[in-house]
Amino acid sequence: MASIKKIGTELNWDIEKKAIYGNYSGFDVTLEQNISYGNSQNNFKILYIPYNDITSATAGVLNGYLKANKKELKLALFEVKQDMLIARLGEGLKGINAERLKEILQLIVSQFAQLSIETKDTCAYCNQEPVDAIAYINKIKLPSHESCKQNAIANVQAQKEKLANEPSSPLGYMGAIAGAVIGAIPFTVALLFNWYIGILSILTGVVCYEGYKLLGGKVNKTTKYILSLISFTVILATNIILAYSIVLEYDVTLNQVLNNVGAKEYLIESVGMSALFGLIGVFYVFSRIKNDEHKIEIT
Ligand SMILES: [Zn+2]
Numbered sequence: 001m002a003s004i005k006k007i008g009t010e011l012n013w014d015i016e017k018k019a020i021y022g023n024y025s026g027f028d029v030t031l032e033q034n035i036s037y038g039n040s041q042n043n044f045k046i047l048y049i050p051y052n053d054i055t056s057a058t059a060g061v062l063n064g065y066l067k068a069n070k071k072e073l074k075l076a077l078f079e080v081k082q083d084m085l086i087a088r089l090g091e092g093l094k095g096i097n098a099e100r101l102k103e104i105l106q107l108i109v110s111q112f113a114q115l116s117i118e119t120k121d122t123c124a125y126c127n128q129e130p131v132d133a134i135a136y137i138n139k140i141k142l143p144s145h146e147s148c149k150q151n152a153i154a155n156v157q158a159q160k161e162k163l164a165n166e167p168s169s170p171l172g173y174m175g176a177i178a179g180a181v182i183g184a185i186p187f188t189v190a191l192l193f194n195w196y197i198g199i200l201s202i203l204t205g206v207v208c209y210e211g212y213k214l215l216g217g218k219v220n221k222t223t224k225y226i227l228s229l230i231s232f233t234v235i236l237a238t239n240i241i242l243a244y245s246i247v248l249e250y251d252v253t254l255n256q257v258l259n260n261v262g263a264k265e266y267l268i269e270s271v272g273m274s275a276l277f278g279l280i281g282v283f284y285v286f287s288r289i290k291n292d293e294h295k296i297e298i299t
Helices: 004-011 056-068 098-114 146-165 170-192 198-214 223-250 254-259 261-293
Strands: 019-024 027-034 044-050 075-080 084-089 133-137 140-144
Touching: 004 019, 004 027, 004 098, 019 098, 027 098, 027 140, 044 140, 056 075, 056 084, 056 098, 133 146, 140 146, 170 198, 170 223, 170 261, 198 223, 198 261, 223 254, 223 261, 254 261
Parallel strands: none
Antiparallel strands: 019 027, 027 044, 044 084, 075 084, 133 140
C-alpha cells in the first residue's frame, strides 16, 4: 500500500502532512490520508475533485456511472455533491499507487468531459468568479477570494472562541461522574477478585467523556481538566475501596493494613498502575476532545 507521500512524489504533486494536491486534466485533485490509530479500518484515502455546480440530472448520471464502475474505479464509498466528488478509495489487497490513481482519475475526468462537468473556477464561499486565492478547507484545495477566505477564517475563529467560553451544563457533569463510575466498575471488580488488570482503568476516562457527551455536556476550554479531575477522583476512590476490602476481608483496621509491608506494596502498586493507565485514558480523551473541537480548519 503506497503512502500518499510516495504517490505524491511519483506524480510530482504538492505534498502536505496528510494530503497531496495535484491537477489532472485541469481538475484540482486533493488526496487525503485518513489516519486512525485506534482502528485500522479507518486508515483510508479520500479523493476530492471539485467542479463548477452541476444540475441534479447530471449528478444522477455521474452517480449512476460511478455506481456501475465502482469496482474498476476502486471506490469503497462515494458522494456526488453539487460542486464536488468525494470518494473513499477501497485499497483491497493491491492498494492504490500512483499508476492506479492515474487510471482512476483518467476514467473519472473522461466521464466529466462527457457530462460537460467543468473545472471549479468559482469561489468556494460565494460561488462567484474570478477568484484570486486558494483556500484549503478541511484540507481540500479550493479556489476562493482572499476576502471571502479571510472572512471565513474570522468566523471560524469567532465560533471557536464562543464554544470555548460557553458554560457547560450541570447535567453534563453528572453524566461525566456517572460515566467515570461505570467505567471504573470493570477495574474495581477485577481488583476485588484479585485479578490485577490495571489497564482496565483506561476505561474510567473514556466512559467519563462518553457520559459527559451523552448528557449534553459541551466541550469548552475547561472540559478536559474537569473530566481529568473526575476520572482521577474515581480511580482514587476505587483504590480506597480496595483498601477497605482488605480491612473487611481480614477483619483488621486500616492502620494495620497500611502498616503491613505486603499490603502496603500491593496498594501502592495498585494506585500507581491505575493512575498510570488512568492517565492514558485521559490522554485518549484529550485527543477525542481535540477532534471534536476543531471541526472546520481553513488555511
Ligand atoms: Zn468569494
